[in-house]
Amino acid sequence: MNEKNSLGLNLCFKDHNNPIKLFEEWFNKAKKTEINDPNAFAVGTVNKKGFPTVRMVLLKDFDKNGFVFYTNLKSDKSKAIKNSSKISMCFHWKSLQRQIRVIGIASKVSKKRS
Template sequence: MDLSEARREYTMGGLRRNDLPDHPESLFEHWLKQAIDAEINDPTAMTIATVDADGQPFQRIVLLKHFDKNGFVFYTNLGSRKAQQLQNNARISLHFPWHMLERQVHVTGIAERVPTHEVLRYFSSRPKESQLAAWASQQSERLSARKLLEAKFVELKMKFENHEVPLPTFWGGFRVNVSSMEFWQGGEHRLHDRFLYTRSDATWDISRLAP
């Protein structure tokens, strides 16, 4: 398979310094709304990268569930590989790949646990099947056969058929406190526009990066 000629031009527009607000969350909100309005697949999907004790990076896709000036929030099993890695090294990277709009957003920061009351509020808002799945799956643990997972799900479904599903003690969330945010807009002839916001106390430094 020859991939050397797999390329295309990026022609949907540029990004200029005068277009940028003082705070990156304002631009992120604008871009996210445009991604949602464009009806692209999974606009809130983000790749999150963590590292293990040996410095080996790991990536996986999760869904963004909330963001504001205080950071980006996602939820997970606290026994999962990503949660265990964040316990040992709270540095994290997020990446939003909005290919259809020829855009990317890259975030770096420090992850901290979300308070239990926030976790409970979100868990209670999930469909019951998703709540049961959280109980059924020992995320990242080795599983000898899918039928064991399915059997556990059915068992729990019967157990809680007429009851509310309680919040598992092993399920929680993380808020990423942002250190930097980079906005990438594709440009013709590979002359892409890249702007990096870097936190400086209560303000943000903005730099243009070469593509």
């Protein structure tokens, strides 16, 4: 059994073998059904003392390489990411009764892109 099926996700993945494709499908749906900010998600970081901290941000872009959000580089979340680049994300679309959780490594986008 692959990981997708062991999580009971085979039904929601349908024909997608790629989680980004599934995200794209659900996000496009949420843009039509969610009253506010379908691009809002919670991002979790770990601070220097090892405490997890979570706050809302807005998704600005995504592709096969990852998800992009903007923030002030002097913010607490930026400091936390400098301490540990391991982060988590959680989208919740109430109108769809769906959430998508993501874990990964955060990095700065290029100067040109920012």
